[in-house]
Amino acid sequence: MRSNWTRLAAAAAVAMLAASGCGNSGEGGDGGTSSAAGPMKIEIFQALSGPVAPVGQAMSVGNKAAVAVVNANGGVLGKDLEVSITDDAGSPDQLAAKLQELLSGGKPHAVLPGSAAEIPAGIPILANAGVFVSQHFTANTFNDPKKYPLVFGNAHTIPDYTESLVQKLKEEGHASVGVVDSDDSSGQAFEAVAKPAFEDAGIKATFVGVPPSAVDATAQLQQALAGKPDALVFAGYFPGAAAVVSARTKLGVDIPTYSAQTFSANNLADIADPSAFEGIEFQQLAANVKGTPQTESKAFKTFYDAVLKEAGGKLPFPINTYLVAYDDVMLAAYAADLAGGFDPEQMAKAVENAKPEDMPNYVMPVGFSSENHFPDVTPEDFVFVPYSPVKDGMVVPAG
Numbered sequence: 130m131r132s133n134w135t136r137l138a139a140a141a142a143v144a145m146l147a148a149s150g151c152g153n154s155g156e157g158g159d160g161g162t163s164s165a166a167g168p169m170k171i172e173i174f175q176a177l178s179g180p181v182a183p184v185g186q187a188m189s190v191g192n193k194a195a196v197a198v199v200n201a202n203g204g205v206l207g208k209d210l211e212v213s214i215t216d217d218a219g220s221p222d223q224l225a226a227k228l229q230e231l232l233s234g235g236k237p238h239a240v241l242p243g244s245a246a247e248i249p250a251g252i253p254i255l256a257n258a259g260v261f262v263s264q265h266f267t268a269n270t271f272n273d274p275k276k277y278p279l280v281f282g283n284a285h286t287i288p289d290y291t292e293s294l295v296q297k298l299k300e301e302g303h304a305s306v307g308v309v310d311s312d313d314s315s316g317q318a319f320e321a322v323a324k325p326a327f328e329d330a331g332i333k334a335t336f337v338g339v340p341p342s343a344v345d346a347t348a349q350l351q352q353a354l355a356g357k358p359d360a361l362v363f364a365g366y367f368p369g370a371a372a373v374v375s376a377r378t379k380l381g382v383d384i385p386t387y388s389a390q391t392f393s394a395n396n397l398a399d400i401a402d403p404s405a406f407e408g409i410e411f412q413q414l415a416a417n418v419k420g421t422p423q424t425e426s427k428a429f430k431t432f433y434d435a436v437l438k439e440a441g442g443k444l445p446f447p448i449n450t451y452l453v454a455y456d457d458v459m460l461a462a463y464a465a466d467l468a469g470g471f472d473p474e475q476m477a478k479a480v481e482n483a484k485p486e487d488m489p490n491y492v493m494p495v496g497f498s499s500e501n502h503f504p505d506v507t508p509e510d511f512v513f514v515p516y517s518p519v520k521d522g523m524v525v526p527a528g
Contacts, residue, residue: 168208169465171263171458172237174227174251176219176244180342180368183396185244187446189214191454192241194435198490199462206469210462217243221250221314228254236260238471239461241454245366246313246341252280261473263461265453267391268318272503274481279473281464281480282503283456283493284449285414285510287322290390293511294323294362294412295330297387303360305333307353309346309373311365312338315391319364333358339369346372347379354382363409364389371400378405388412390511394447398519406516411524415510416492417449419523423510428492437521444522451522456493463488 173192176185192212199210215231217224224247231237232254239261242251248266255262256277264271265284271277272286298306308323310316320336327334337353339346346369353361361384363373370392377386378401386409393411415421416429423429436451437444444451460480465471467479467487481502485495496505517526 168211169205169238169462169471170211170213171239171241171461172231173212173214173241173458174217174224174243174247175214175454176247177214177216179218179220181219181245184366184446184450185216185219187444187450188244188454190440191436191451192458194432194439194451195455195458195462197439198431198435199459202490205462205466210458212458217247219244219247221247223247224251225254232258232260236473238465239263239473239476241457241461246311246315249314252277256280259473261461261464261476263457263464265457266318267315269322269503270318272501274499274502277502279477280502281460281477281497283460284453284504285390285493285506286503287319288326289506289508290412290511291319291323291326293508294387294389295326295332296508297410297412297513298327298332298360298362299330301360301385303332303385305356305358306335306360306362307350307356307358308334308336308362308364309339309350309353310336310363310389310391311367311369312340313365313367315367316365319389319391323364334362339365339367339373341367341369343369343372346376349373350376350380350382354380358384360384361386362389363387363392366391366394370395374401374405383408386410387513390414393417394449396446397516399445403516403518409516410513411516412511412513413524414449415512416452417447417524418512418514419520419525421512424523426492428490431490432492433522442521446522447519447524448522452492456491459488459491463491 175189196210224243240255242248262280267284267287269286269288271280316338335356337349339349388411390412393413416423432455464476464480468475480497481499488495493504514526517524
């Protein structure tokens with residue numbers, strides 16, 4: 130059974146009511162005016178504790194690396210960018226409560242709401258309060274400028290990698306798949322997009338969710354295999370990924386297996402021995418794989434050098450973990466700089482009209498508009514590779 134949204138919706142509603150009644154001025158804000166009264170300060174929430182703490186801690190490295198690059202290049206409106214990083218423990222309820230507390234003190238210049246599954250709890254609250262939001266949740270739900278005019282994304286969306294995945298499955302001639310993903314909001318969002326995409330491609334799909342904290346996913350994998358599919362798809366960026374891989378080994382699964390980009394983004398080296406990944410093809414963002422054109426750009430090299438320095442020379446997670454957090458900060462900073470102030474509507478318009486040369490240190494494709502608030506990612510931005518070692522965050526293909 131999928132996660133119950135009732136409790137989350139209630140918490141969000143309470144926070145929305147509090148946010149709608151807050152003033153437009155306060156410490157850290159500029160009253161919603163277009164002038165810049167002081168240095169820009171971005172409020173960031175990350176899962177610094179709890180089950181996904183390693184992810185949140187890695188993302189905070191990306192946040193800080195972006196600040197270093199921004200300030201080395203003149204800051205925002207001539208002043209050093211400042212950020213405040215608050216722990217939300219990866220919990221939707223904690224994020225909602227802490228946003229309520231934040232908004233009671235005034236409207237911040239920009240907010241980055243969370244590491245992963247808690248993000249959907251924050252976006253409606255911030256949208257209702259009229260706050261500029263820069264985030265990396267991959268559900269296309271929030272790429273709706275009419276409903277969320279101040280919300281921008283910095284990651285590929287679920288439709289982006291689903292299109293690439295379906296294309297791969299069709300090329301390989303698969304007619305049915307068992308899909309194992311995370312039993313949380315991210316998993317729900319993936320199923321909502323992938324299910325009709327598989328159907329349109331003539332591929333029968335059975336979806337099964339694994340609790341994020343699961344230590345044994347044998348029953349769920351057996352359920353996915355019950356219909357005798359000719360391939361498996363693993364999805365989800367979550368601690369339970371280790372249990373999924375273990376179950377595959379335990380059951381001796383020998384049918385072709387594909388890892389969606391979200392599953393590939395897990396710290397694979399820490400969840401299983403390399404032998405456990407034999408027979409799995411991993412969908413990767415081309416920006417994760419050493420030697421691709423995407424990793425040769427000046428913007429990527431600037432990002433990579435900065436995040437490596439911030440991390441003390443060691444990057445245990447795949448590079449995209451750091452990249453989305455880096456671009457979260459970078460987009461918000463460019464928005465204010467291009468707008469000439471901190472008015473959220475002017476910041477949004479500035480990003481919508483920005484050209485790549487206006488955001489030279491933003492790594493993802495710049496192609497925002499009044500109809501699209503996410504990077505313009507295509508299937509060509511993904512590659513499929515066998516399990517390969519990760520060195521300093523980069524996948525290094527064998528040979």
